[in-house]
Amino acid sequence: MTLEWIGDAVLLLVILPVVVYxxxxxxxxxxxxxxxxxxxxxxATAGSKDLDATxxxxxxxxxxxxxxxxxxxYGGSLDVILDDA
Amino acid sequence: xxxAGVVMIIAVLLIVLAVVYYLVxxxxxLQRITKNLDDAITGVVGIIEKSAPVDDVVTSINTNLxxxxxxxxxxxxxxxxxxDAVGLxxxxxxxxxxxxxxxxxxxxxxxxxxxxxVYTKGTLTLARLxxxxxxxxxxxxxxxxxNPTYGSLAARGLxxxxxxxxxxxxxxxxxxxxxxxxxxxxxESPGVRKRMPVAAGVAGPPEPEATEGGVVKSGLAFLRRxxxxxx
Numbered sequence: 001m002t003l004e005w006i007g008d009a010v011l012l013l014v015i016l017p018v019v020v021y022x023x024x025x026x027x028x029x030x031x032x033x034x035x036x037x038x039x040x041x042x043x044a045t046a047g048s049k050d051l052d053a054t055x056x057x058x059x060x061x062x063x064x065x066x067x068x069x070x071x072x073x074y075g076g077s078l079d080v081i082l083d084d085a
Numbered sequence: 086x087x088x089a090g091v092v093m094i095i096a097v098l099l100i101v102l103a104v105v106y107y108l109v110x111x112x113x114x115l116q117r118i119t120k121n122l123d124d125a126i127t128g129v130v131g132i133i134e135k136s137a138p139v140d141d142v143v144t145s146i147n148t149n150l151x152x153x154x155x156x157x158x159x160x161x162x163x164x165x166x167x168x169d170a171v172g173l174x175x176x177x178x179x180x181x182x183x184x185x186x187x188x189x190x191x192x193x194x195x196x197x198x199x200x201x202x203v204y205t206k207g208t209l210t211l212a213r214l215x216x217x218x219x220x221x222x223x224x225x226x227x228x229x230x231x232n233p234t235y236g237s238l239a240a241r242g243l244x245x246x247x248x249x250x251x252x253x254x255x256x257x258x259x260x261x262x263x264x265x266x267x268x269x270x271x272x273e274s275p276g277v278r279k280r281m282p283v284a285a286g287v288a289g290p291p292e293p294e295a296t297e298g299g300v301v302k303s304g305l306a307f308l309r310r311x312x313x314x315x316x
Contacts, residue, residue, distance in 0.1 A: 004089035011096040019100055023107030030114035037121035044128025051135035057142045064146050068153040075160045085166030 158186045167191070172198040 161170045167189065175182035175197035185193035260266060 001087070001089065004087070004093065008089055008092040008096055011093060011100070016096065016100050016103065020103045020107070023104060023111070027107050027110045027114065030111045030118065034114055034117050034121065037118045037125065041121045041124035041128065044125045044132065046128075048128045048131035048135065051132055054135050054139055057139060057146075061142050061146050061149075064149045068149045068156075071153055072156055075156050078160060079163070082164050084163055085169065 155188050158188050162186065162189060162192075167195055168198060169200070171195045172200040176200040 158170075161173070165173060171182045171185070171192055174186075176199075182195070182197035183193070185191075185195070
Protein backbone atom coordinates (compact mmCIF):
# COMPACT_ATOMS: atom_id res chain seq x y z
CA MET A 1 0.00 0.00 0.00
CA THR A 2 2.80 2.33 0.81
CA LEU A 3 4.44 1.59 -2.49
CA GLU A 4 1.28 2.59 -4.34
CA TRP A 5 1.29 5.96 -2.57
CA ILE A 6 4.94 6.39 -3.40
CA GLY A 7 4.16 5.59 -7.03
CA ASP A 8 1.36 8.15 -7.08
CA ALA A 9 3.64 10.76 -5.58
CA VAL A 10 6.32 10.07 -8.18
CA LEU A 11 3.73 10.19 -10.94
CA LEU A 12 2.31 13.52 -9.82
CA LEU A 13 5.42 15.23 -8.57
CA VAL A 14 8.05 13.98 -11.03
CA ILE A 15 6.63 12.40 -14.17
CA LEU A 16 3.90 14.97 -14.82
CA PRO A 17 6.14 18.05 -14.43
CA VAL A 18 8.83 16.49 -16.58
CA VAL A 19 6.34 15.64 -19.33
CA VAL A 20 4.84 19.12 -19.20
CA TYR A 21 8.27 20.74 -19.26
CA UNK A 22 9.44 18.72 -22.26
CA UNK A 23 6.26 19.17 -24.27
CA UNK A 24 6.18 22.87 -23.54
CA UNK A 25 9.72 23.21 -24.81
CA UNK A 26 8.75 21.47 -28.04
CA UNK A 27 5.74 23.76 -28.43
CA UNK A 28 7.80 26.89 -27.80
CA UNK A 29 10.37 25.78 -30.37
CA UNK A 30 7.67 25.10 -32.94
CA UNK A 31 6.04 28.47 -32.28
CA UNK A 32 9.35 30.28 -32.63
CA UNK A 33 9.83 28.78 -36.11
CA UNK A 34 6.54 30.16 -37.40
CA UNK A 35 7.60 33.85 -37.73
CA UNK A 36 10.88 32.84 -39.35
CA UNK A 37 9.04 30.70 -41.87
CA UNK A 38 6.69 33.58 -42.58
CA UNK A 39 9.61 35.93 -43.22
CA UNK A 40 11.24 33.38 -45.52
CA UNK A 41 8.01 33.05 -47.49
CA UNK A 42 7.66 36.83 -47.81
CA UNK A 43 11.28 37.22 -48.88
CA ALA A 44 10.99 34.49 -51.48
CA THR A 45 7.83 36.03 -52.88
CA ALA A 46 9.40 39.49 -53.02
CA GLY A 47 12.54 38.08 -54.63
CA SER A 48 10.49 36.34 -57.24
CA LYS A 49 8.70 39.59 -58.04
CA ASP A 50 12.01 41.44 -58.30
CA LEU A 51 13.13 38.99 -60.93
CA ASP A 52 10.14 39.77 -63.13
CA ALA A 53 12.37 42.28 -64.92
CA THR A 54 14.82 39.60 -66.02
CA UNK A 55 12.73 39.15 -69.14
CA UNK A 56 13.95 42.61 -70.18
CA UNK A 57 17.46 41.18 -70.34
CA UNK A 58 16.49 39.61 -73.62
CA UNK A 59 15.71 43.07 -74.97
CA UNK A 60 18.99 44.37 -73.54
CA UNK A 61 20.81 41.51 -75.20
CA UNK A 62 19.37 42.39 -78.59
CA UNK A 63 20.05 46.09 -78.14
CA UNK A 64 23.65 45.50 -77.09
CA UNK A 65 24.19 43.29 -80.08
CA UNK A 66 22.69 45.90 -82.39
CA UNK A 67 24.74 48.68 -80.78
CA UNK A 68 27.97 46.78 -81.16
CA UNK A 69 27.15 46.01 -84.78
CA UNK A 70 26.53 49.69 -85.48
CA UNK A 71 29.74 50.64 -83.65
CA UNK A 72 31.63 48.06 -85.69
CA UNK A 73 30.23 49.55 -88.88
CA TYR A 74 31.29 53.04 -87.81
CA GLY A 75 34.66 51.71 -86.74
CA GLY A 76 35.20 50.10 -90.11
CA SER A 77 34.31 53.31 -91.87
CA LEU A 78 36.56 55.39 -89.62
CA ASP A 79 39.37 52.94 -90.18
CA VAL A 80 39.09 53.60 -93.88
CA ILE A 81 38.57 57.36 -93.63
CA LEU A 82 41.18 58.31 -91.05
CA ASP A 83 44.91 58.00 -91.30
CA ASP A 84 46.73 55.81 -88.87
CA ALA A 85 48.88 57.42 -86.19
CA UNK B 86 -11.21 0.68 -4.88
CA UNK B 87 -8.34 1.85 -2.73
CA UNK B 88 -7.65 5.56 -2.59
CA ALA B 89 -4.14 5.05 -3.95
CA GLY B 90 -5.57 3.54 -7.14
CA VAL B 91 -7.90 6.49 -7.63
CA VAL B 92 -5.06 8.97 -7.22
CA MET B 93 -2.98 7.03 -9.74
CA ILE B 94 -5.78 7.08 -12.28
CA ILE B 95 -6.15 10.83 -11.80
CA ALA B 96 -2.43 11.32 -12.17
CA VAL B 97 -2.31 9.31 -15.38
CA LEU B 98 -5.30 11.24 -16.67
CA LEU B 99 -3.56 14.54 -15.97
CA ILE B 100 -0.46 13.36 -17.79
CA VAL B 101 -2.50 12.28 -20.79
CA LEU B 102 -4.33 15.61 -20.87
CA ALA B 103 -1.06 17.53 -20.73
CA VAL B 104 0.40 15.40 -23.51
CA VAL B 105 -2.67 15.89 -25.67
CA TYR B 106 -2.75 19.65 -25.13
CA TYR B 107 0.89 20.23 -25.95
CA LEU B 108 0.98 17.79 -28.85
CA VAL B 109 -2.08 19.36 -30.46
CA UNK B 110 -0.58 22.81 -30.04
CA UNK B 111 2.66 21.58 -31.58
CA UNK B 112 0.78 20.05 -34.50
CA UNK B 113 -0.97 23.35 -35.17
CA UNK B 114 2.33 25.24 -35.09
CA LEU B 115 3.96 22.72 -37.43
CA GLN B 116 1.05 23.04 -39.83
CA ARG B 117 1.53 26.80 -39.96
CA ILE B 118 5.22 26.24 -40.56
CA THR B 119 4.45 23.83 -43.38
CA LYS B 120 2.15 26.34 -45.02
CA ASN B 121 4.75 29.10 -44.84
CA LEU B 122 7.45 26.81 -46.16
CA ASP B 123 5.19 25.89 -49.08
CA ASP B 124 4.87 29.58 -49.89
CA ALA B 125 8.61 29.98 -49.60
CA ILE B 126 9.21 27.01 -51.89
CA THR B 127 6.83 28.51 -54.45
CA GLY B 128 8.76 31.77 -54.36
CA VAL B 129 12.12 30.04 -54.60
CA VAL B 130 10.93 27.98 -57.55
CA GLY B 131 9.86 31.22 -59.23
CA ILE B 132 13.30 32.70 -58.58
CA ILE B 133 14.99 29.64 -60.03
CA GLU B 134 12.81 29.64 -63.13
CA LYS B 135 13.23 33.36 -63.74
CA SER B 136 16.97 33.40 -63.15
CA ALA B 137 17.69 30.31 -65.23
CA PRO B 138 18.34 32.16 -68.53
CA VAL B 139 20.17 35.05 -66.86
CA ASP B 140 23.56 33.37 -67.06
CA ASP B 141 23.39 32.81 -70.80
CA VAL B 142 21.97 36.25 -71.51
CA VAL B 143 24.49 38.10 -69.35
CA THR B 144 27.32 36.06 -70.83
CA SER B 145 26.13 36.99 -74.30
CA ILE B 146 25.87 40.67 -73.35
CA ASN B 147 29.36 40.62 -71.85
CA THR B 148 30.74 38.95 -74.94
CA ASN B 149 29.27 41.63 -77.16
CA LEU B 150 30.47 44.40 -74.87
CA UNK B 151 33.96 42.85 -74.79
CA UNK B 152 33.98 42.91 -78.58
CA UNK B 153 32.92 46.56 -78.49
CA UNK B 154 35.66 47.48 -76.05
CA UNK B 155 38.26 45.69 -78.13
CA UNK B 156 36.98 47.43 -81.25
CA UNK B 157 37.06 50.93 -79.75
CA UNK B 158 40.39 50.45 -77.99
CA UNK B 159 42.00 49.06 -81.10
CA UNK B 160 40.63 51.84 -83.27
CA UNK B 161 41.73 54.54 -80.83
CA UNK B 162 45.25 53.16 -80.49
CA UNK B 163 45.55 52.63 -84.23
CA UNK B 164 44.43 56.12 -85.14
CA UNK B 165 45.80 58.21 -82.28
CA UNK B 166 48.82 56.20 -81.28
CA UNK B 167 49.38 54.61 -77.92
CA UNK B 168 50.66 57.73 -76.17
CA ASP B 169 47.93 60.06 -77.38
CA ALA B 170 45.27 57.42 -76.84
CA VAL B 171 46.30 56.98 -73.23
CA GLY B 172 46.46 60.74 -72.82
CA LEU B 173 43.03 61.18 -74.36
CA UNK B 174 41.47 58.60 -72.07
CA UNK B 175 43.22 60.07 -69.06
CA UNK B 176 42.06 63.53 -70.06
CA UNK B 177 38.45 62.41 -70.21
CA UNK B 178 38.61 60.16 -67.16
CA UNK B 179 41.38 61.33 -64.84
CA UNK B 180 43.34 58.43 -63.43
CA UNK B 181 42.11 55.95 -66.02
CA UNK B 182 45.53 55.83 -67.65
CA UNK B 183 46.80 53.78 -64.73
CA UNK B 184 44.44 50.98 -65.63
CA UNK B 185 45.55 51.05 -69.25
CA UNK B 186 43.75 49.42 -72.14
CA UNK B 187 42.55 45.91 -71.64
CA UNK B 188 43.84 44.58 -74.94
CA UNK B 189 47.09 46.55 -74.73
CA UNK B 190 48.99 45.59 -71.58
CA UNK B 191 51.85 47.88 -72.53
CA UNK B 192 49.51 50.85 -72.15
CA UNK B 193 49.86 50.57 -68.38
CA UNK B 194 53.50 51.58 -68.67
CA UNK B 195 52.76 54.43 -71.09
CA UNK B 196 53.04 57.85 -69.47
CA UNK B 197 49.89 59.78 -70.24
CA UNK B 198 50.56 63.23 -71.72
CA UNK B 199 48.52 66.00 -70.16
CA UNK B 200 46.31 66.52 -73.17
CA UNK B 201 43.33 67.97 -71.36
CA UNK B 202 45.48 70.77 -69.95
CA VAL B 203 46.39 71.95 -73.42
CA TYR B 204 43.16 71.53 -75.34
CA THR B 205 39.56 71.47 -74.33
CA LYS B 206 37.53 68.34 -74.81
CA GLY B 207 35.74 69.86 -77.79
CA THR B 208 38.97 70.69 -79.53
CA LEU B 209 40.30 67.25 -78.88
CA THR B 210 37.15 65.66 -80.18
CA LEU B 211 37.31 67.63 -83.40
CA ALA B 212 41.01 66.99 -83.74
CA ARG B 213 40.60 63.28 -83.23
CA LEU B 214 37.83 63.16 -85.80
CA UNK B 215 40.60 63.42 -88.30
CA UNK B 216 42.78 65.82 -90.17
CA UNK B 217 39.90 66.35 -92.58
CA UNK B 218 37.98 68.07 -89.79
CA UNK B 219 37.69 71.87 -90.27
CA UNK B 220 39.67 72.58 -87.16
CA UNK B 221 42.54 70.49 -88.45
CA UNK B 222 42.37 71.60 -92.08
CA UNK B 223 45.56 73.55 -91.63
CA UNK B 224 47.79 70.51 -91.59
CA UNK B 225 46.09 67.63 -93.37
CA UNK B 226 49.26 65.61 -93.55
CA UNK B 227 51.20 67.29 -90.81
CA UNK B 228 52.51 65.99 -87.54
CA UNK B 229 50.46 65.19 -84.48
CA UNK B 230 48.28 68.07 -83.46
CA UNK B 231 49.36 68.08 -79.85
CA ASN B 232 52.54 69.77 -78.78
CA PRO B 233 52.98 69.49 -75.04
CA THR B 234 55.99 71.80 -74.94
CA TYR B 235 54.57 74.65 -76.99
CA GLY B 236 50.92 73.92 -76.52
CA SER B 237 49.66 77.48 -76.94
CA LEU B 238 51.46 77.95 -80.25
CA ALA B 239 50.56 74.52 -81.52
CA ALA B 240 46.90 75.22 -80.88
CA ARG B 241 47.05 77.97 -83.53
CA GLY B 242 47.84 75.31 -86.10
CA LEU B 243 44.45 73.76 -85.53
CA UNK B 244 42.60 76.69 -87.05
CA UNK B 245 42.14 77.61 -90.73
CA UNK B 246 44.89 79.35 -92.61
CA UNK B 247 43.22 82.76 -92.60
CA UNK B 248 43.74 83.14 -88.89
CA UNK B 249 47.38 82.11 -88.90
CA UNK B 250 49.07 84.40 -91.44
CA UNK B 251 47.09 87.51 -90.48
CA UNK B 252 46.61 88.89 -94.02
CA UNK B 253 46.59 92.61 -94.78
CA UNK B 254 42.82 92.64 -95.16
CA UNK B 255 42.42 91.93 -91.51
CA UNK B 256 42.11 95.01 -89.30
CA UNK B 257 45.27 95.66 -87.41
CA UNK B 258 45.89 97.07 -84.03
CA UNK B 259 46.05 100.93 -83.95
CA UNK B 260 49.48 102.53 -84.32
CA UNK B 261 50.30 105.48 -82.12
CA UNK B 262 53.08 108.06 -82.37
CA UNK B 263 54.02 111.10 -84.45
CA UNK B 264 54.43 109.01 -87.61
CA UNK B 265 51.25 107.01 -87.15
CA UNK B 266 48.98 106.82 -90.23
CA UNK B 267 46.09 108.32 -88.29
CA UNK B 268 46.74 111.65 -86.60
CA UNK B 269 44.65 113.10 -83.86
CA UNK B 270 44.55 116.81 -83.06
CA UNK B 271 45.03 117.81 -79.46
CA UNK B 272 41.71 118.36 -77.80
CA GLU B 273 40.94 121.35 -75.63
CA SER B 274 38.77 119.28 -73.36
CA PRO B 275 39.14 115.57 -72.73
CA GLY B 276 36.82 113.36 -74.72
CA VAL B 277 35.84 116.02 -77.25
CA ARG B 278 37.37 116.01 -80.72
CA LYS B 279 37.56 119.03 -82.91
CA ARG B 280 36.96 116.83 -85.92
CA MET B 281 37.05 113.16 -86.75
CA PRO B 282 40.52 111.88 -87.63
CA VAL B 283 41.32 110.85 -91.19
CA ALA B 284 43.95 108.51 -92.48
CA ALA B 285 47.05 109.93 -94.13
CA GLY B 286 46.60 110.45 -97.92
CA VAL B 287 42.85 110.55 -97.67
CA ALA B 288 40.98 113.63 -98.76
CA GLY B 289 40.17 116.07 -96.01
CA PRO B 290 36.78 116.62 -94.51
CA PRO B 291 34.07 118.09 -96.74
CA GLU B 292 33.72 121.87 -96.75
CA PRO B 293 30.86 123.14 -94.62
CA GLU B 294 27.80 124.08 -96.57
CA ALA B 295 27.02 127.74 -97.18
CA THR B 296 24.52 129.22 -94.81
CA GLU B 297 21.95 131.99 -95.09
CA GLY B 298 20.84 133.50 -91.85
CA GLY B 299 22.36 130.65 -89.91
CA VAL B 300 20.39 128.05 -91.94
CA VAL B 301 22.04 125.76 -94.42
CA LYS B 302 21.14 126.82 -97.98
CA SER B 303 20.21 123.36 -99.13
CA GLY B 304 17.83 123.14 -96.18
CA LEU B 305 16.27 126.48 -97.11
CA ALA B 306 15.75 125.32 -100.70
CA PHE B 307 14.01 122.24 -99.42
CA LEU B 308 11.72 124.30 -97.19
CA ARG B 309 10.84 126.61 -100.06
CA ARG B 310 9.92 123.69 -102.31
CA UNK B 311 7.81 122.27 -99.56
CA UNK B 312 6.06 125.61 -99.09
CA UNK B 313 5.28 125.91 -102.82
CA UNK B 314 3.84 122.39 -102.82
CA UNK B 315 1.45 123.35 -100.06
CA UNK B 316 0.08 126.14 -102.19
